[in-house]
Amino acid sequence: MRRSRSRSQSRSRTAPPASVASVALFALLLPLPLAAAGPAAAAAAPASTPPPASAPQAVVPQLPAPTGRFAVGQETLHLVDRSRTDPWAGTGPRELMVTLRYPAHRDTGGPVRPYLTEEEARLLLVDRGLDQAVPVESLAGTKAFARTGARPVAGRHPLIVLSPGFSVPRATLTALAEELASRGYVVAAVDHAYESAGTAFPGGRVLTCLACEKVTDDEGRRLVAGTRSRDVSFLLDRLTGRHPAWRHAGLIDPGRIAMAGHSIGGASAAVAMAADPRIRAGINMDGGMPTVLPYGGLGGRPFLLLGSQDSRPGGAASGWEANWARLDGWKRWITFDGSDHFSFTDWPTMSDQLGLPAPSPLPGARSVDLTRRYVTAFFDQHLRGIPQPLLDGPAAGTPEVRFHTP
Secondary structure: OOOEOOHHHOOOOEOOOHHHHHHHHHHHHOOHHHHHHOHHHHHHOOOOOOOOOOOOOOOOOEOOOOOOOOEEEEEEEEEEEEEEEOOOOOOOEEEEEEEEEEEEOOOOOEOOOOOOOHHHHHHHHHHOOOOOOOOHHHHHOOEOOOEEOOOEOOOOEEEEEEEOOOEOOHHHHHHHHHHHHHOOOEEEEEEEOOOEOOEEEHHHEEEOOOHHHOOOOHHHHHHHHHHHHHHHHHHHHHHHOOOOOOOOHHHEEEEEEEEEEEOHHHHHHHHHHHHOOOEEEEEEEOOOOOOOOOOOOOOOOOEEEEEOHHHOOOOOOOOHHHHHOOOOOOEEEEEEOOOOOOOOOOHHHHHHHHOOOOOOOOOHHHHHHHHHHHHHHHHHHHHHOOOOHHHOOOOOOOOOEEEEOO
16 A cells, blocks of 8 residues: 655655556555456447446455453544644644553454544545545545454553654554553554644544645754654653543553654654653654754663664665664664565555555565564563563564664
């Protein structure tokens, strides 16, 4: 489903043109006799030919099921920071949409909301150049596993904040969020206003990517990362403060908070850690780092650089080598062979099911599996104190994984 590298990476990599994807998916959706006979035969069919008994069904992808022992509950939160003016709109307060997932008891709760609203899905497909290739209902209806209003598992759980790539919504990190929640984490996936192709807000509003029109260089990308850093600090205030905005905020252990992000969201994780000592650990999933960390680093806190095969040392991981020496705590630089920029999101497994041309050799299900394994291992080690040999070096069960020591 990928058209190109996230806009936070200046669209420096490209995939097959959307027209190729369109042909592939169109062939899947045509009634089989017409697909075999071709357009000429379809045109020659007599007017009296009865229509098919039923129209072809759009393919609806399903994300891989979470593997932890808990079910997953889900709720949505709208937050308004009236102390800040939105930097992209230039007027009005800064707003966030947050999907909270948490460990829940099985067989409780009701069906979850759609993966995206139809308008969010339409805008995202247009932005990715896939509006002629993928039906809106396929993307919007993608099946996940969380349950709305499910009864939470009692206790105090670590909190993970997830920030998506530039121009794509928080929904693109659903498979990872559900996995973490099934393993006992509370997960807050954030949409930052005006930074995705389209995000639904209360009151029937759908905010589009005003930032995309303004961010054209590293100075703009630094502004994005700095803005998201402040967004996350505000989010933590509202989730762990004296008057929390979420009814289940008591589930969160405020002493065990971490952040991960994809693309510019990953760059923002490092910036947020430098600014907010509450964030104890962070992961950058294939995001360029236009902001150089301070000489003091991250105060000894752990950080993982998790990248595509092009993000090896000397490759396309802009800013990683400059920041590597300033990461002053536990650190790893890991890449996956055969992966691309979106391999850390839901896109690859959805693209495989939709029959779109593969942007990279690593199958979608495998990319989700590897991302889940290494992200969960990192947080288990650094938030729960459970040693993870998987993070010590190459392993026989993960031959695609490369450890780098620049």
